[in-house]
Amino acid sequence: MENKIKQLLLQHSLELFGIEIEENLVQFQQTRKEFEGDLTLVVFPFVKIMKSSPNEVASKIGDFLVGKIQEIARYNVVQGFLNILLTDQYWVDQLRLIRTSSNYGFSEQASKGTVLVEYSSPNTNKPLHLGHLRNNFLGYSVAEILKANGHNVIKTQIINDRGVHICKSMLAWERFSPLNSEGERETPQNTGLKGDKLVGKYYVVFDQQLNLEVKTVLERWESNDFSGVSETLKEQINNLVVARTNSLDEKSLEGINSKLKELAKNETSLMRDVKEMLVKWEARDPQTYLLWTTMNGWVYEGFKATYEAMGVNFDRLYYESETYLLGKDIVADGLNKGVFYKKDDGSVWIDLTSEGLDEKLVLRSDGTAVYMTQDIGTAVDRKKDYPDMQGVVYTVGNEQDYHFKVLFLVLKKLGYTWANNCFHLSYGMVDLPSGKMKSREGTVVDADDLMADVIASAKEMTKERGHLEGMSESQKEKLFSQIGMGGLKYFLLKVDPKKRMLFNPEESIELNGNTGPFIQYAHARIHSLLLKAGGYSDFKSTQLLIEEKELVKFIAQYPEIVKAAGAEFSPAIIANYAFELVKLFNHFYQTVPILIEKDELVKNLRLVLCEVVSDIINRSLNLLGIEAPEKM
RNA sequence: GGCUCCGUGGCGCAAUUGUAUAGCGCAUCAGAUUUCGGCUCUGAGGGUUGGGGGUUAGAAUCCCUCCGGGGUCACCA
Numbered sequence: 128m129e130n131k132i133k134q135l136l137l138q139h140s141l142e143l144f145g146i147e148i149e150e151n152l153v154q155f156q157q158t159r160k161e162f163e164g165d166l167t168l169v170v171f172p173f174v175k176i177m178k179s180s181p182n183e184v185a186s187k188i189g190d191f192l193v194g195k196i197q198e199i200a201r202y203n204v205v206q207g208f209l210n211i212l213l214t215d216q217y218w219v220d221q222l223r224l225i226r227t228s229s230n231y232g233f234s235e236q237a238s239k240g241t242v243l244v245e246y247s248s249p250n251t252n253k254p255l256h257l258g259h260l261r262n263n264f265l266g267y268s269v270a271e272i273l274k275a276n277g278h279n280v281i282k283t284q285i286i287n288d289r290g291v292h293i294c295k296s297m298l299a300w301e302r303f304s305p306l307n308s309e310g311e312r313e314t315p316q317n318t319g320l321k322g323d324k325l326v327g328k329y330y331v332v333f334d335q336q337l338n339l340e341v342k343t344v345l346e347r348w349e350s351n352d353f354s355g356v357s358e359t360l361k362e363q364i365n366n367l368v369v370a371r372t373n374s375l376d377e378k379s380l381e382g383i384n385s386k387l388k389e390l391a392k393n394e395t396s397l398m399r400d401v402k403e404m405l406v407k408w409e410a411r412d413p414q415t416y417l418l419w420t421t422m423n424g425w426v427y428e429g430f431k432a433t434y435e436a437m438g439v440n441f442d443r444l445y446y447e448s449e450t451y452l453l454g455k456d457i458v459a460d461g462l463n464k465g466v467f468y469k470k471d472d473g474s475v476w477i478d479l480t481s482e483g484l485d486e487k488l489v490l491r492s493d494g495t496a497v498y499m500t501q502d503i504g505t506a507v508d509r510k511k512d513y514p515d516m517q518g519v520v521y522t523v524g525n526e527q528d529y530h531f532k533v534l535f536l537v538l539k540k541l542g543y544t545w546a547n548n549c550f551h552l553s554y555g556m557v558d559l560p561s562g563k564m565k566s567r568e569g570t571v572v573d574a575d576d577l578m579a580d581v582i583a584s585a586k587e588m589t590k591e592r593g594h595l596e597g598m599s600e601s602q603k604e605k606l607f608s609q610i611g612m613g614g615l616k617y618f619l620l621k622v623d624p625k626k627r628m629l630f631n632p633e634e635s636i637e638l639n640g641n642t643g644p645f646i647q648y649a650h651a652r653i654h655s656l657l658l659k660a661g662g663y664s665d666f667k668s669t670q671l672l673i674e675e676k677e678l679v680k681f682i683a684q685y686p687e688i689v690k691a692a693g694a695e696f697s698p699a700i701i702a703n704y705a706f707e708l709v710k711l712f713n714h715f716y717q718t719v720p721i722l723i724e725k726d727e728l729v730k731n732l733r734l735v736l737c738e739v740v741s742d743i744i745n746r747s748l749n750l751l752g753i754e755a756p757e758k759m
Numbered sequence: 760g761g762c763u764c765c766g767u768g769g770c771g772c773a774a775u776u777g778u779a780u781a782g783c784g785c786a787u788c789a790g791a792u793u794u795c796g797g798c799u800c801u802g803a804g805g806g807u808u809g810g811g812g813g814u815u816a817g818a819a820u821c822c823c824u825c826c827g828g829g830g831u832c833a834c835c836a
Contacts, residue, residue, distance in 0.1 A: 154778090156778080159779065160782085161779090164781085169778095171778075174816080205779070206778060207778090207779085250836085290835085291836090351761055392804090447836085473760080473836060484762080490834085491834040493834080497835080497836085498836050524830090525763090525764070525829085525831095526829095526830055527836095528763065529830090529832070530831090530836095537780095553764085555765085555829080556829080561826060592798060594796075623772090626772090627762090629828065631771075637784095637785080639784085640784045641773095641784045642784085643784070643800075644798075648796090648798055649798095651796085652799095653796095659795070696761065699773090707783085711801060713800070714800070717799060717800040717803095718793095718800080720794075720795075723794060
């Protein structure tokens with residue numbers, strides 16, 4: 128309708144305004160609910176051209192439109208806003224149209240080109256935590272939203288399965304795991320621990336042992352025992368000690384102490400051994416490699432269970448161990464093209480100062496790859512795997528904003544046009560009411576524990592108030608998980624991703640207010656209503672109640688909402704729409720009788736409305752990765 | 760310090776391609792419902808959108824500046 132009016136105004140702009148007008152002068156907005164109307168045209172832009180009062184201009188346009196478009200019933204003018212009222216017949220026809228279109232609001236599948244969505248991307252030395260939940264839910268949801276917008280989506284992740292941090296867990300396990308009666312070290316099998324938890328445990332053990340050794344090294348230095356310490360390091364230490372005796376304020380004292388600690392760390396046997404282990408790994412030493420594959424295998428088993436509970440999945444996995452060497456050829460190529468330059472020591476850089484950024488290293492002086500090299504390589508590699516790839520969405524925390532800014536710029540400079548469609552889906556940290564999550568202070572919320580908690584609370588509440596009769600135990604368990612996870616996902620997704628957010632465990636599974644279960648409940652209730660109604664066929668109405676019309680109008684916006692969510696990579700837009708829809712529906716449901724309506728045709732119209740609303744709720748929740756149970 | 764993101768009722772959030780009286784949830788208070796699932800609905804109180812200045816017919820939104828908070832500035836990933 129908006130388009131129709133716009134075209135009409137453009138066609139007749141000469142007779143109306145005296146000159147040809149530009150398309151962007153025709154601006155619409157939603158009519159405020161205190162005024163009568165379904166659509167509002169802002170007339171200020173025309174006032175300037177016509178040099179008459181806003182009201183006159185609006186009336187002229189209003190009269191013109193009423194004459195030309197039969198679906199327009201009448202109009203009114205308030206302070207330069209032209210409120211247009213459409214006929215009830217128009218809205219009834221819209222409803223009919225919506226009901227008959229399959230997958231209403233969604234674009235045709237795979238009509239738009241391939242996009243990769245990367246998310247999760249864990250390290251294999253620690254279990255997943257609350258932050259990963261936000262990441263996974265976001266990535267999964269954005270992938271679903273892009274699919275709904277017609278893209279062919281490949282869900283992917285890059286698993287950080289190598290490096291010093293991985294070796295730390297390996298070394299700690301090898302060295303500190305107790306032996307059981309059979310002489311075996313701890314395994315998931317003989318301890319019953321989840322694999323990722325077991326490996327994470329040894330990562331912590333490593334840190335503890337390292338701190339002990341750091342302490343003894345520092346004590347040795349304090350007592351002037353510098354055996355085995357190089358001359359240059361000794362000088363560094365002495366300088367720091369002198370600076371410490373001279374400094375008065377606490378802050379610089381703290382800084383000096385942490386520097387000393389850093390130096391001591393590098394002098395521990397543990398760190399030396401870990402580095403040695405990494406070198407061995409890179410040389411593919413069979414024993415080290417076996418240890419690595421074994422322990423990573425445990426972690427993958429653990430992650431598999433966590434992903435299953437989360438309800439997310441992936442189409443294609445990339446492993447850092449396979450990609451960390453990639454990108455060197457591309458760097459060499461870029462060097463030839465003059466995109467990069469080489470410093471005297473052989474390291475390769477890119478100069479981004481003209482873009483307002485810094486110089487950035489892309490290859491070490493010893494020729495080894497850095498993070499950036501790998502990411503360039505992986506991106507190009509993916510294009511090889513998916514030749515029709517148009518872009519990549521990277522779901523990564525906002526601490527890496529700068530990295531991705533540089534990465535996209537480098538790819539562009541290298542001449543990859545798809546780099547223009549790359550997007551860093553950057554999200555803020557999840558805070559707890561108790562403050563920041565810190566692994567050292569044990570305030571990290573484990574993903575498995577949290578999901579279990581939330582499901583347990585859902586169980587409590589549903590048992591009290593739910594409709595569980597006739598359900599088997601496994602059906603009940605499934606329902607509790609749908610409600611608990613629905614609450615958790617909705618809570619994490621309803622907020623604008625780039626904002627830092629506060630996680631409130633109790634509120635997330637609340638059944639009232641702006642929550643997932645509130646929306647699920649509305650869906651379940653409609654389902655039971657439709658069951659009770661039995662069949663229904665044709666509907667008709669010449670006059671809509673205000674509650675009915677409001678609902679149809681809101682439903683009519685759905686395609687726009689799906690598009691906007693896709694364009695902005697924002698599940699929050701879907702979440703907020705679903706909540707508004709449910710509130711509007713609840714109001715309708717409360718005030719308008721449905722099953723007891725005597726006029727069959729009117730009753731059927733209301734039932735169709737219910738059906739369409741339930742379908743939209745269901746598919747909106749699915750876009751968020753949330754299931755909509757039929758009973759709860 | 761440079762760059763960057765954020766700042767909206769007590770709390771948590773929406774509106775940020777400018778537009779009418781800044782919306783919503785929680786909490787608080789007052790009400791409705793013999794009827795389709797009371798996990799419902801209606802209403803009230805609560806705001807100079809961090810401060811100041813500017814652009815505009817019109818600013819939470821754009822520009823400048825200051826204040827507060829986060830992130831980042833490694834031959835780590």
